[in-house]
Amino acid sequence: MMQEMIDWIEDHLFDDFSLMNLGNDMGYSPFYCSFKFHRMAGITIKRYIALRKIYLSSIELKQTNQKTIDIAFKYGYSSQEAFTRTFKHIFGISPNAFRKNPQPLQSYVKLNMNGIKEGFRLDISQKLKIETLQSKIAGQFDQDILNILNGQMMYEEFYTQQLMGKSDYVPFNEAMCSNDTCSTIFSDEFNKIRASGHQVSLKDYEKITINTLKPLFEKQYKCIVLWFGDDMFCQMNLLTVLAYLKQMGYKGKVYYHMVKETTYDVEETEIRLEGYKEIYEQVLIQHRIPNVQLMPVMYQGIKLYLDYLKEDNEITAYIKKHLDKSQDDLLKHLFHLFPQYGLGDVQYLRIIKTIGEA
Structure with missing residues (x-):
């Protein structure tokens, strides 16, 4: 039933949405359809439709020459100004600026409930x-x-597939979206804080995270390529690495290869390091949105991160409604419904435990 609702919504994305019509076609009351969708998907129908439309509009901005105002009307906005406000709120950049210089952004694909x-x-x-x-x-x-x-999983996949040729490659084994940090990245203080947050010994932290990065610390490279996904987890890790490169005064070329970790589709962007140390401090220490222009995908990741830090957010709300599920089933649904966060089982299990004990 849930997938039928999603299919119906997708078929009517360009219509004036009517919860009454959805209910009539599904054979359920409008209230039940709304309640069921929110409970199963973790977001409201209205929010789902808004995210799908704004993402699809970004594709048209990038791939077509249609006027911005025509795209705005096509996707149901009353004016170009309303479209611009929503686009900038979601992606942190105006439609016209994005069109002139398309940059990586996090996608909002159609939900698929048929099999996880x-x-x-x-x-x-x-x-x-x-x-x-x-x-x-x-x-x-x-x-x-x-x-x-x-991370280690991507590293091992690239190693197995022999994708890096003769170039050096290392994993960044961290989860910067969790636990405290400090200003000087990879300092003794940083390592102690991160080890404590992950509840491991300093020796184990250095073995897992620091020792694997030795080529970064010991060699001089002309080019550094960063392979990170588009989710919140990856973006906070990416931000930390960029801030470290700025901290160390790296002068070579830096490329960000945005990887869709379910398909390994990849998009390349050259990165300038100016400002990333300050952005790191503002986001991961001060917990606020920077007042500078960011890549859309990083802007989205930061907004998700700041929401994730709140005691009440869409993830905790979903968990509270589904504590009756087995832990394995709950984890599968969390991975499936909230891929934009990129969280692993360690992060989810900690949240589930905290809510269960409350």
């Missing part, structure tokens, strides 16, 4: 795309390149 997939396969076409990007960069910088990958 576990794992993924690397599409051969994406493997070829990654290899092409690597060849291009290797042609510019020979082999004087360091690739930093988000």
Whole structure:
């Protein structure tokens, strides 16, 4: 029933939405449809429709020459100004600025409730795309390149697929969206704070996180390529690495390869390091939105992070409504419904335990 509702909504995205019509076609009361959708999806129907429309509009801005005002009307906005306000609120950039300089942003794809997939396969076409990007960069910088990958899982996948050629590559094994941090990244104080937050010994933290990054600390590279996803978890890790590169005064080229971790589709963006140390401090220490222009995907990640820090957020609300589920089922649904956060089982289990004990 839930998937039928989603399919119906998608078929009527460009109509004036009517909860009454949805209920009539589903054979349930409008109230029940609204209640069931919110309970199952973790967001309201209105919010789902708004996110889907604004994401689809970003594709048209990027891929077509349609006037902005025509796109605004197509997606149900009463004026170009209303469209611009919503677009900037979601992505942190105006539609016209995005069109002139398209940058990575977090996608809002159609919900799929029919089966919760576990794992993924690397599409051969994406493997070829990654290899092409690597060849291009290797042609510019020979082999004087360091690739930093988000986490051990991505590292092992890239190792198994032999995607990095002869370039050096290391994993960033952290979860910066959780626990406290400090201003000087990878300092003794930083390592102690992070180890304490993760409830591991300093020795174990250094073994898992610091020792794997030795090439970054010990070698001079002409180019650093950052392979991170578009979710909140990855964006906070990415922000930390960018801030560290600025902290160390890195002068080489920096590229961000935004990876869709379910498909390994990849999008390349060159990064300038100016301002990232201040952004890191404002977000991860002061817990506030920076007042500077950001990549849309990082802006989205920061907003999700600040919501995630709140005691009451969409994740905790969903968990409270589904404590009757088994832990395994609840985890599967959380992974499926909130991919934009990119949280792992450790983070979710901690939240579930805290709510269960309250």
